[in-house]
Amino acid sequence: MQLLIQKKLDGTIDALEQTILEAHLLTCEQCRLDDREYEKLHSMLKNLPEPQLDKTPLDALWPEIQIIYRKQMNRARKVAKRRMWLRRGVLAALSAVAIVSLVFGGERWLAFFHAPPSVPPEVSLQDTDENASHSKVTASGETAYSTFAQEDLRQHSPTSDSDTLKHSAPLDSVENKRASDLSASVSIHSDASTVPSNTKGTSLFQTDGPYTLALNKDSVQLFLMTDEPSSVADTSTPAKDDRGFSITSHDADPATSTSMSSFNVLSVNEPSANDPSIPPQQDTAPRSPAYVGPTLLWEERFPETSTDHQLTWLDDQTFQVSYRLDGSTWIQIFTIDPVQHKVQKKVEKRQ
Amino acid sequence: MESLVRSAQDGDEAALYTLLKRIEKKLYTKAFYMLGNAEDAFDITQEALLKIVRHLSLYRHESSFEHWAYRILINTAIDHLRQKRTDVELSTVEHRLTSAHDSVESQVLFRETVQELVEAISALPDLYRIPLLLRYQEALSYEEIAATLDLPMNTVKSHVFRARTMLKKMLGRQDERGDGGEMF
Numbered sequence: 001m002q003l004l005i006q007k008k009l010d011g012t013i014d015a016l017e018q019t020i021l022e023a024h025l026l027t028c029e030q031c032r033l034d035d036r037e038y039e040k041l042h043s044m045l046k047n048l049p050e051p052q053l054d055k056t057p058l059d060a061l062w063p064e065i066q067i068i069y070r071k072q073m074n075r076a077r078k079v080a081k082r083r084m085w086l087r088r089g090v091l092a093a094l095s096a097v098a099i100v101s102l103v104f105g106g107e108r109w110l111a112f113f114h115a116p117p118s119v120p121p122e123v124s125l126q127d128t129d130e131n132a133s134h135s136k137v138t139a140s141g142e143t144a145y146s147t148f149a150q151e152d153l154r155q156h157s158p159t160s161d162s163d164t165l166k167h168s169a170p171l172d173s174v175e176n177k178r179a180s181d182l183s184a185s186v187s188i189h190s191d192a193s194t195v196p197s198n199t200k201g202t203s204l205f206q207t208d209g210p211y212t213l214a215l216n217k218d219s220v221q222l223f224l225m226t227d228e229p230s231s232v233a234d235t236s237t238p239a240k241d242d243r244g245f246s247i248t249s250h251d252a253d254p255a256t257s258t259s260m261s262s263f264n265v266l267s268v269n270e271p272s273a274n275d276p277s278i279p280p281q282q283d284t285a286p287r288s289p290a291y292v293g294p295t296l297l298w299e300e301r302f303p304e305t306s307t308d309h310q311l312t313w314l315d316d317q318t319f320q321v322s323y324r325l326d327g328s329t330w331i332q333i334f335t336i337d338p339v340q341h342k343v344q345k346k347v348e349k350r351q
Numbered sequence: 352m353e354s355l356v357r358s359a360q361d362g363d364e365a366a367l368y369t370l371l372k373r374i375e376k377k378l379y380t381k382a383f384y385m386l387g388n389a390e391d392a393f394d395i396t397q398e399a400l401l402k403i404v405r406h407l408s409l410y411r412h413e414s415s416f417e418h419w420a421y422r423i424l425i426n427t428a429i430d431h432l433r434q435k436r437t438d439v440e441l442s443t444v445e446h447r448l449t450s451a452h453d454s455v456e457s458q459v460l461f462r463e464t465v466q467e468l469v470e471a472i473s474a475l476p477d478l479y480r481i482p483l484l485l486r487y488q489e490a491l492s493y494e495e496i497a498a499t500l501d502l503p504m505n506t507v508k509s510h511v512f513r514a515r516t517m518l519k520k521m522l523g524r525q526d527e528r529g530d531g532g533e534m535f
Contacts (some may be wrong), residue, residue, distance in 0.1 A: 006512045010493075026491050038518050044468050045487040051383040051469070056369075057396040058375045065371070073362040076408065229389060262390065 001031045002038075008041045166330075176260055209316035211336060212294070218302050220311060220321055224295040299345040306330075318346075356416045360407055371400055374417055375380045378424045384484050385428045387473030387510075395431055399424040421489065425499065432477045480515035482507050 004021040025032050058065075076316070098267040205213040206225075214221040300307055306323040313319045317338060322331045333347040352375070355413050358366035376401055383392035410419055470481060485496045493511075497504040 002516065006515060009515075010508075034519075037523070038515065039514060041468075041519055041522070045483070046467065048384060048472075048488065049382075049465055049469070050380045051392070053376065053379055056372075056375060057379060057393055058371050058400060061397045061400055062368065065367075068401065069364065069367060069393065069404055072405070072408070076362075158396075268492065272460065 001028070002034060005031070005035050005038050011040060013186060038059050081332040203311070205311050205313055205319070207313050207316040210317070210337075211297075213311055213313070213319055215309060215311040217307075218304075220309075221296060222319075222336070225296050295341075297335075299340050308330070352415055353412060354409075355408065356412070356498055360410070367404070370416075371403070374420050376402070377417070380426055381421060381484070381488055383515045384469075384472055385425070385481060387475075387480065391431065395424070396427050398431075399427045402427060416419060422524075425489070427486070429481065429500065432481065440479070451520060459498065467522055468518070471518050474513055474521065478508050480519065483514035486511050 001021065001024055004013060004017050007017065008021065025035060051249055085258045111259055118255055202217075203215040207214065210225050212223045214223065300321070303325050306325040308322070308324040309328075310322045311319065312322075314333065318333065319336075320331060320333050322329060324330070329351045331347070331349050331351065332345055334343050335346050352353070355366050355370045356375075359370050375396065379392055379396045380401070381448070382395045382470075383389060386392050386395060398531065399420070403420050405422070445451065472484075482496050482500065482502075485491045485499060486493075493504050493507050496511075497507045500507065502510075
């Protein structure tokens, strides 16, 4: 019966148990007494008095709590500050990545979108000398820099009475390569930044004049070292000389370019912007209005099986190129027209 | 209360003091009944206060702050009891209670029924006292007590029933020794 009484206290007694208990209590004096005592105990347990507290636990502990609390708050502030700096750092890093992407990726995209929509047909400069085939310029470049220079040369190199400039590949395929080969596009600037000061595998030959020759593994390049903006470099409107040469500069991103990340080339028979009868050919590329830096004037590729490539300045406007081919030594002497910056082959002989 | 908690969480020291002052007495009362003596209750209340301060930043306002603080105190008290392992056999409790009545002073002290009950509760073994107090002081259900103490629910019920029976028995004996009349 005591179990049923306690279940009644907890409110877990069911109807049958309640009936049984009530029936029993009617007849059992002891159980009625127990029931009353449990009820009183239950009531007292629900209203236990507060014990007397002489000294408060909090006041005795407060100095220690203050120390812990202040340390905690300082730590929380530091964590919050660290999180703030972390957020700022992430934002700065993202911004830097975005800027770098804009600078380099932007150049690629600009080069892609501003590539000339059409290219001129193959240009041939027939060499009057029967051995002129040795001085054929091919479309394949050793470096991305020279590739671009050659591409531009193919389009714009000056016509010579004595030289032949032949392209072994259609220029539009070269342009397609430019558009698709993004890594090459990026390397243009890294290579360009080292030319003419230093390029791996390249020997530089300078004169007292404004010219520098670069002897590459399989080609010779002539650069005009332009320190100040000149008529050669100023291509906001392509200049056209009296022989039909026009000069243009290629700069992927004028806003971000430096003198070392740009180069100029001479163009051949480029349509004049002032001539409405001739549609503009490739002016979609961004141009630098005030270009400063080396200008590729001329390039000639050695025959594939040639060896012992040598380069010598004879004076500040004349240089000699020599190489060995099929047991013979070939010597070519070139002169530079200082006014037109045009290269002419004067002598070619076999020894 | 909740605004005080938020201020304390934000570093307001005065708000923290006010907050702890409000719950201090209740914490001590629970500790006193659970532990059965004033000294342990004082120590455990302080320990619980420290835990509350240390974990204040973790309080997420999902339940009332008082309830959260009481749970900290209960767990602290239970840990304390488990460490002490002061379970006392019923016979020992009865001996303590009976011995206390041997002196005249003790008999005077036990005149008041509530005081008798307090003494009887403190004399209960921890195994029975804790679930009884959780049942009455915290108004927890048997399921909640079982979860808190990590005991089967039927065991908890049995312990509460046994605690009531022991209290009734002890108080009845005191009454018999006193005026020989009815309990309470």
